[in-house]
Amino acid sequence: MTTTTRGAAVTGAVGSAHTRVEGRDKVTGAARFSGEVPFAELTHGWLVLSTVARGRIRSVEDGPVLAMPGVLTVLHHENAPRVDIDYMGMLGRPNPILGIFQHDRVPFAGWPVALVVAETSEQAREAAEALVVRYDEEPHDVAFRAGRPDAYTPQDSPLVQAETEKGDLEAQLAASAVVLEAEYTTPEEHHNPMEPHAATARWEGGRLDVIDSNQGSTWVAGELAQLFSLDPASVRVRSEHVGGAFGSKGLSPHQVAAVMATTVLQRPVRVVLTRRQMFSLIGYRSPTAQRIRLGADADGRLRALDHQAQSLTSTVYEFVESSAVLGRVMYDADAHHTLHRLVRLDVPTPTWMRAPGEAPGSFALESALDELAEKCGMDPIALRVRNEPGTAPVSGLPFSSRNVLACYEEGARRFGWAGRDPRPGLRREGRWLLGTGMAAATYPSGVGPSTAAVTAEPDGTFTVRINAADVGTGARTAMALVAADALEVEADRVRVRIGDSDLGPAMIAGGSMGTRSWGWAVTIAANELRELLALGDGIPPEGITARSNTAEAIGALAQQERHSFGAQFAEVAVDEDTGEVRVRRLLGIFAAGTIVNPLTARSQLVGGMTWGLSMALHEEAVRDQASGGHVGADLVGYHYAAHADVPVIEADWVDDPVPGDPVGIKGIGEIGIVGVAAAIANAVWHATGVRHRNLPIRPDRVLRAADEARRRAAGGARGA
């Protein structure tokens, strides 16, 4: 056993269940979220969004509004402070929507055209609703559909490789005993975090101070400094508690508007988005139209894999929903082709939303695998096992670890997959038809450079400083556990400070990279501190601090394919009279490296799986073709799974050591959602014999599909 000057060493915090360190504050209301931190002299800004989908602003008639009670200013393109959007930020060029009020052009319905600032939120809202904005409207095009002739292949970016290709696809398809060709669609989906986006900005002691709700205050501070041409050291962004983010809480117009207004008024300004505004201002998941062709030998071995995914972007910025990436990791084939295509429409720019790419992509590819299994007369798991690659199918690199077979095996055992009758439409319980389905899951395990500081305090406690973001996942707690093990102390002796750009640069909470990135930096600093303490010189009043920066170590990582894996299982019940689909149980088994806190990890995985259920059956934003805006952009119109829709969901994991990896943590933010929609759609087929290739699987679609299937069956009978 290792001994230190502090007595017996303690380890094992990582891997044992701990409640959130801030849990009590959250359930008692003591934790303040960004929209509720009090400030003296606080003012309230309310955004006014365009009601036309394309055109120019002719006039903003602010005169009458300025005379309304409490109104302090109206900012718009003719009077707002200038910002610079021509820069390269932490994640690339900024979305031009950050350049609010800089010109008269309106590129989509819901573009910010003004900010009304008043003494109270109610006054600002009433004035914003009264503000008359006149437009010169132009015809718009918001029609997303498969095979649009103006679709194009985007340029490669550091984030997305547009196309990969190997082998002769047509030749391999021609040589295949079994060919599956199918088209799948997923709709526009929205993050809808429980806490709306909110920012309060003020100038304090010559520095810009922003209280925000975001996924990375280093990131937001850096972008605000660039936008307003400020010394980065003069910008401080804090984000203490975040009520859900899911990819939507980076930079949005509300932060820019708050900074503009506080600069003009020299008073603190708070801008909070409404649920309806969030539908057009914070990004969303693009709808997708995906075409898959699979060719296989009679024994299921893949000869050809072709996955082409079309998504949309706005006219002002390019975002690619990378739906075709799944096959680059999961399945090899002699000929292998993946391609992304984009159409530019008069709509807001999409963005990352939980498991960007993999979530919609897995619906298509994992449904197609199920269809191929049916055609081959094979068990869906056996088909996947048959096509398990040794190295990554496209890059050819080795996997850091790939434990998906264990996920299939453990999942099948716990779900009771063995002996499943593969024939569809046979199981009935009262008015419900029953079926089961499965799908595979994967998501990259990335890492980003971070700095951390760990201090030994004179009172025997430790303080970890890392600019992590706890978006509700338990990141603060996870860092305490990681630090405790590295320091070999009890976790309750470690306090963690996060969510403050003054703590130094760190990775965002995004792309399932947070815990891996921050945990690495904390471990290095804590290890170093432990060595310093081992010298036994005593602790001075200011404590002893060790610091770390992982940039160099990340650069030295071996070239490997690093991913989490999983297997999703679903049982559904379908009422053919009404088209209702109810999920009876879900089981997800994951291989995701070291699980830091089983309690919050399970919660996060179950949350992802619940969202997958929601994606399969409920979620869909409807764009009104005539106006170019949404219909039902609220939680009445946009359905997500409510409690009664969520059945017994089990999430668990298999051991997944990552040989030679300095951290061992892979990240679990995204993988829970991946594959769930396919597993459910596959189970719906197993229940009814009808394939649903368009999400969500709404009752009206089930009824229509059942009618069509009956008609086809009747027609076939007549033909025979």
Add this chain to the structure above:
Amino acid sequence: MREFGYERAVDVAEAVALLGSDPEARFLGGGTNLVDLMKAGVERPALLVDVRELPLDQVDFTPGDGLRIGATVTNSDLAAHPDVRRHYPALAQAVLAGASGQLRNMATVGGNLLQRTRCGYFTDITKACNKRSPGSGCPAIDGEHHNHAILDASEHCIAVHASDMAVALAAFDAVISYRTADEPGESPITGFYPPVGDTPHIETTLPPGALITGVTLPPAPVAVHSRFRKVRERASYAFAIGSIAAALDVRDGVVRDVRLALGAVASKPWRARAAERALIGGPASAEAFATAAEAELAAAEALPENGYKVTLMRNLIVAVLTELTEEVSR
């Protein structure tokens, strides 16, 4: 959001007088719909007259074993009331099928009858809507309408009524009582919601300034065997895409009495009288139920995205009447 006044009335006369004092006043019940609409700018009252404390919160038997339900009885209390559950089970089921527990604790019977449609064009003030802004048009007809009306819609509006409770009340011939500044009055629920025609903004036949004071359910022995079934796009807290309230009395395989009302198919709870006529005196069989359903739905006019409702309602009628036949036969 417009600044508004707030008054709490202690008796019916005061409530009616307060409402009459301001042409832009609205009664406030549980506020579960009105307050949302105020936030959205759809409703902009100058004054709210809170009627939730009025002494109209009782459920009592009427002479002859009907029920009189006060207007401020909450949805939760109505659904839990033992006499409602025993004598009109479909009504309790309908109320429980609506909203969430928290909303049902606030929502009142009177307010439930007056709730507005959840059509996404109606609730969005940036869109045209003949119901909200007469003459501006109905974008749902060529737009998003997969949950819109298949019966009795007009070229001016295709929105559906949102209440589940009202569907059960329609099946049981409920009579709505109200009070104006001058006199009390009443209206059968089937006449309470006028045809849409070219006046979709006129949603009830309630006289101006009237306050709903209660609902009376006439005695209906058939209602003991009644059911409400709601189909929605998720398992809870969603508006119906189709619902049915049905009561059935069968003797020796023959339908002696039947009540049928359909929800989410029209601008009002739809009493299915054609189906009832087709059933009375005939066999209680799946074939007869299907024939009756066809008789009712013959008048349906579907748009491109809501035609499934014809299939759905036919299936629901057959399924629920079949279940009731089994229940009655036990």
